[in-house]
Amino acid sequence: MRDLIQANYEERLSRYATLLHGTEPPGLAAKLGVYAQLLRQREIHGDRLWKIEPMLYPLMLSAETDLHLATARLLEDPRRAEGSVFAFLNFCRTNRENILWKAGTPPAEVIEAQVAALESHRPTINAIMGRRDRFFAHLDKKYFLRPGQVYDDYPLEGAAVIALVNAVIKVISEHQWSLKESANFHVAGFFEIGVENMVRNLEAGRRQNYPGQLD
Template sequence: MKNLIQANYEERLNSYAGLIHGNAPPGLVAKLAIYSSLIENCSKRSDKLWEIEPLLDPLIRSVEVDLHLATAKLLEDPRRSDRSIFAFLDFCMKNRSHITWKSGTPPESLVQQQLNDLEANRGTIAAIMARRDKFFAHLDKKYFANPKGIYTDYPLDQSAVIKLVNCVINIISEHQSSLGGAVNFHLGEFYEIGVDNMIRNLEAGRRVNFPNQLDNS
């Protein structure tokens, strides 16, 4: 029984690691890095960003929706999905004595703290789930007639979303590190640098093709 539980635990953890640290397709780390870098550039440049390239506005919105959907998939109510991180942590709590880390069994206090950390973001989780269920993945009658209403009925602060996603990443990374002493290598910083370079190149191209446009606005 112990071997089966250990194998189940490691199989689940490896799957989460792929969804979070993967690069093909991009995992949660990559999505967060792209989103965070776009948001940071938006904060620094304000409306100048749309003057550099108007398509950056819908691009940011699309990346945001993608990040929300990827996060929602991992934080599903365990009654609806036995592969959510909530279900995974419940599995860890119930089977601690049969799971082996490099330092022994997972401490109950640690797993409980991870659950508490997620619950501390419950408002953000609820808003993400509502947006997904009522608009992004399904079409509630109310938002069919008034699409903008989803944003006022379920407001989300960008920093709160980033905090939640980092919480998810840290939980899985902590399990990886505790199990084998290493965490999957990911290219988060490279994605951030890539976004910065993309915007600089767009700005340079705008200045070449439309001289003085950015300076006169």
Template sequence: MNETTQENYERRLSKYAQLLHGTDQDGLVCKLQMYQSFLGKHSELGDRLWKIEPLLILLIKSLEQDLHLTLAKFFEEDGYSIGKFIRFCLTNRRQISWAEGKPLDESVLRKQADALVEHEHVIKAIRGRRDKFFAHRDKRYLDNGDQIYSDYPLSAQDVERVTNTLISIVGAHERGLSGGRFSFHLAEFIEIGVDNMVRNLEAGRKLNFPNQALD
């Protein structure tokens, strides 16, 4: 049986909610919160964090790479392409209904498209880092990997803002379709978990290496 436009829309929306809020290996919000929480711990403790557990610096770099690879998929045409989803909604809005038979709000869709344009420089940096460094190491960065951060500047706040835009877009469609409900994510629990993890690592370091100075 062929899928109707409404079914296509609902299937795509469900997939976006899963990709954003899921707790499996694809959940973007959990990855972002874990990365930010570790950055917050480094801001709080400085290089003392590496004394508590030297491997954490490698873990943070791995989280950064995974976060950028996951985020980039939302902005490429052969990936999840949130822009492509919005264009699909605009083209087919008369065949798609929200709760109680209400049509898609065209003004909402236009604002969502404009919001992505506002993040264009951030999206370019995310894709540049992915294409030139994380996924395939360009020869320009073979001897000086840190150059990628100058060529494609991107702050943790930039990544947070563009992720929040994704959450806002998907959430608006979820609320429209369900009549008010939207997905709940576990960001606060992730932050608590990272805090507990670092405290447990510090306790273990003091127990196993009592003569090591952590300050």
């Protein structure tokens, strides 16, 4: 019995590691890096960013939607989705005494603290779920007629979404480290550098090909 629970736990954890840190297809950390750096470039350049390359605007919106949908999949109501991180933490609660970390049985207070850390982002989670359920996955009549209204009804700050995603990654990383004293490298930084370089190259190309446009 204990061996089966341990194997189930480790298999679930491995799946989350792939969903978070995979690169083919890009995992949540990669999506986070792209979105976070696009937001930073917007802060640096303001609306001038769209002059550097007009396609960066729809690209940023697409990256935002992609990140929201990927995050929503991992934070479903555990009663609806076995793959939810909340379902995983419920599994850990129920089977805690049959799970073995390097230092022994997971302390109950650690699991509860992880649940609390995610729940502290509940307003952001609810807004992401609202956008997904009523606009991106199933288009309500209200938003068919007025699509922009969804952003007013479910407001989201980029920084809040980034904080939530980092909280999810931290929970899974804590389990990886506690199990094997190792965890996946957070690949978001590589993607942030890639986006930064892309914008720099686009700016250089715009200056060379269309002198005076950025002045």
